[in-house]
Amino acid sequence: MISILYRQYFLKYNYGYYTGALDGISGSGTKAAIKKFQRGYGLSQDGIWGAKTNAKAVAVTKELQTLLNKYGAGLTVDGVLGQKTAAAIKTVQKKLGLTADGCAGQATWAKLRSGSGSSGSTSTASGGSSAHFAKSEFKCSCGGRYCNGYPAGNTSAKLLNILEKIRAYYGKPITITSGQRCATRNKQVGGVSGSAHTKGKAADIYIPGVTNTRAGRNAVVNLAYKYGASYSYANTAQMGNAVHINV
Numbered sequence: 001m002i003s004i005l006y007r008q009y010f011l012k013y014n015y016g017y018y019t020g021a022l023d024g025i026s027g028s029g030t031k032a033a034i035k036k037f038q039r040g041y042g043l044s045q046d047g048i049w050g051a052k053t054n055a056k057a058v059a060v061t062k063e064l065q066t067l068l069n070k071y072g073a074g075l076t077v078d079g080v081l082g083q084k085t086a087a088a089i090k091t092v093q094k095k096l097g098l099t100a101d102g103c104a105g106q107a108t109w110a111k112l113r114s115g116s117g118s119s120g121s122t123s124t125a126s127g128g129s130s131a132h133f134a135k136s137e138f139k140c141s142c143g144g145r146y147c148n149g150y151p152a153g154n155t156s157a158k159l160l161n162i163l164e165k166i167r168a169y170y171g172k173p174i175t176i177t178s179g180q181r182c183a184t185r186n187k188q189v190g191g192v193s194g195s196a197h198t199k200g201k202a203a204d205i206y207i208p209g210v211t212n213t214r215a216g217r218n219a220v221v222n223l224a225y226k227y228g229a230s231y232s233y234a235n236t237a238q239m240g241n242a243v244h245i246n247v
Contacts, residue, residue: 004030007049010057010081011037013089014064015171016103040172042208061085064104067112068092109171125161128154128200132167138179138203141189147182152200155180158247159201162227169223170210177242178204190238196231202246204239211241 004026011018011033017040018033031047038045041056058079065075065085073088090102096111104112128135128150139149167174181189181197196202210216217234224232224245234243 002049002054007034009086010061013081013086013103014057014060015040015109016105040209042173042175057081064089064109064112070112071095106169106171110169113168113171114165125157125164128160130157130160130164132173133160133163133176137176138200140180140182140185141178142182142185146184150180150200151182151198152180154200155203156199156201156247158228159203159245162224162229162245162247163203163205165227166205166207166220166223170207172207172209175206175208176203177206196246202244204242204244206242211243217241217243 003024005022005024008018008020008022008024008030011030012022015037017036018030020027020029020033034049034053035045035047037043037057038047038053041060043052043056061081062077062079064081065073065077065079065088068085068088069075069077071092073092075085075088086102089104089108090100092112093100093102093108096108098108098111125133128138135150135155138155140147140151142149163174178189178197179202180200181191181195183198186195186198191197205211205220207216207220211220211234214235220243221232221234224243228247229245230247232243232245233239
């Protein structure tokens with residue numbers, strides 16, 4: 001059983017979801033912090049530290065420990081955000097020129113994920129996939145009725161690299177709501193003739209806890225342009241909570 005004190009500790013040093021005292025008391029502040037974590041990682045927001053929430057916390061911590069080790073932290077990748085991991089966060093933050101507060105917030109996660117550490121450079125997309133995006137995520141949604149799933153062949157490497165940068169910036173997984181489309185499927189969903197989706201150069205994306213709001217969607221659009229997108233938009237009835245990006 002994960003103690004309340006550990007939950008508070010994890011939520012304090014991962015994105016700073018918890019800002020109260022580390023007292024081991026399960027009050028309203030702790031429950032609110034759990035909900036923020038759940039919302040940020042696309043989980044059911046019930047404020048309860050159940051099996052799914054715990055599994056996500058372990059996975060997040062293992063990723064954090066792995067990234068910190070690229071900067072010489074020497075941590076055991078055990079999924080436990082304890083004092084050694086918190087101290088390592090602070091040490092690496094100093095190396096990266098970040099505010100050394102020991103909290104792995106948005107800036108720290110973005111720097112860790114986009115940086116090279118001592119093990120090489122940021123991954124480059126190839127073959128229609130990249131470090132965090134599988135080729136299948138961009139498969140045409142016609143279900144094989146009108147095409148083989150990849151009418152344009154491989155999805156654009158430039159697009160994939162932009163998506164990787166956006167993912168690194170927010171430190172959150174991205175869901176591809178629409179990737180490649182064959183001409184028939186594109187027409188069915190109301191896409192414009194010659195849409196970049198039919199050329200493997202566009203994706204509609206959803207980021208939990210980010211694109212749920214108009215301000216969040218606008219921020220993603222701005223990032224897309226910053227990272228080299230040819231066109232990006234959101235906030236239409238058809239797009240819902242997704243953001244369109246094409247190259």
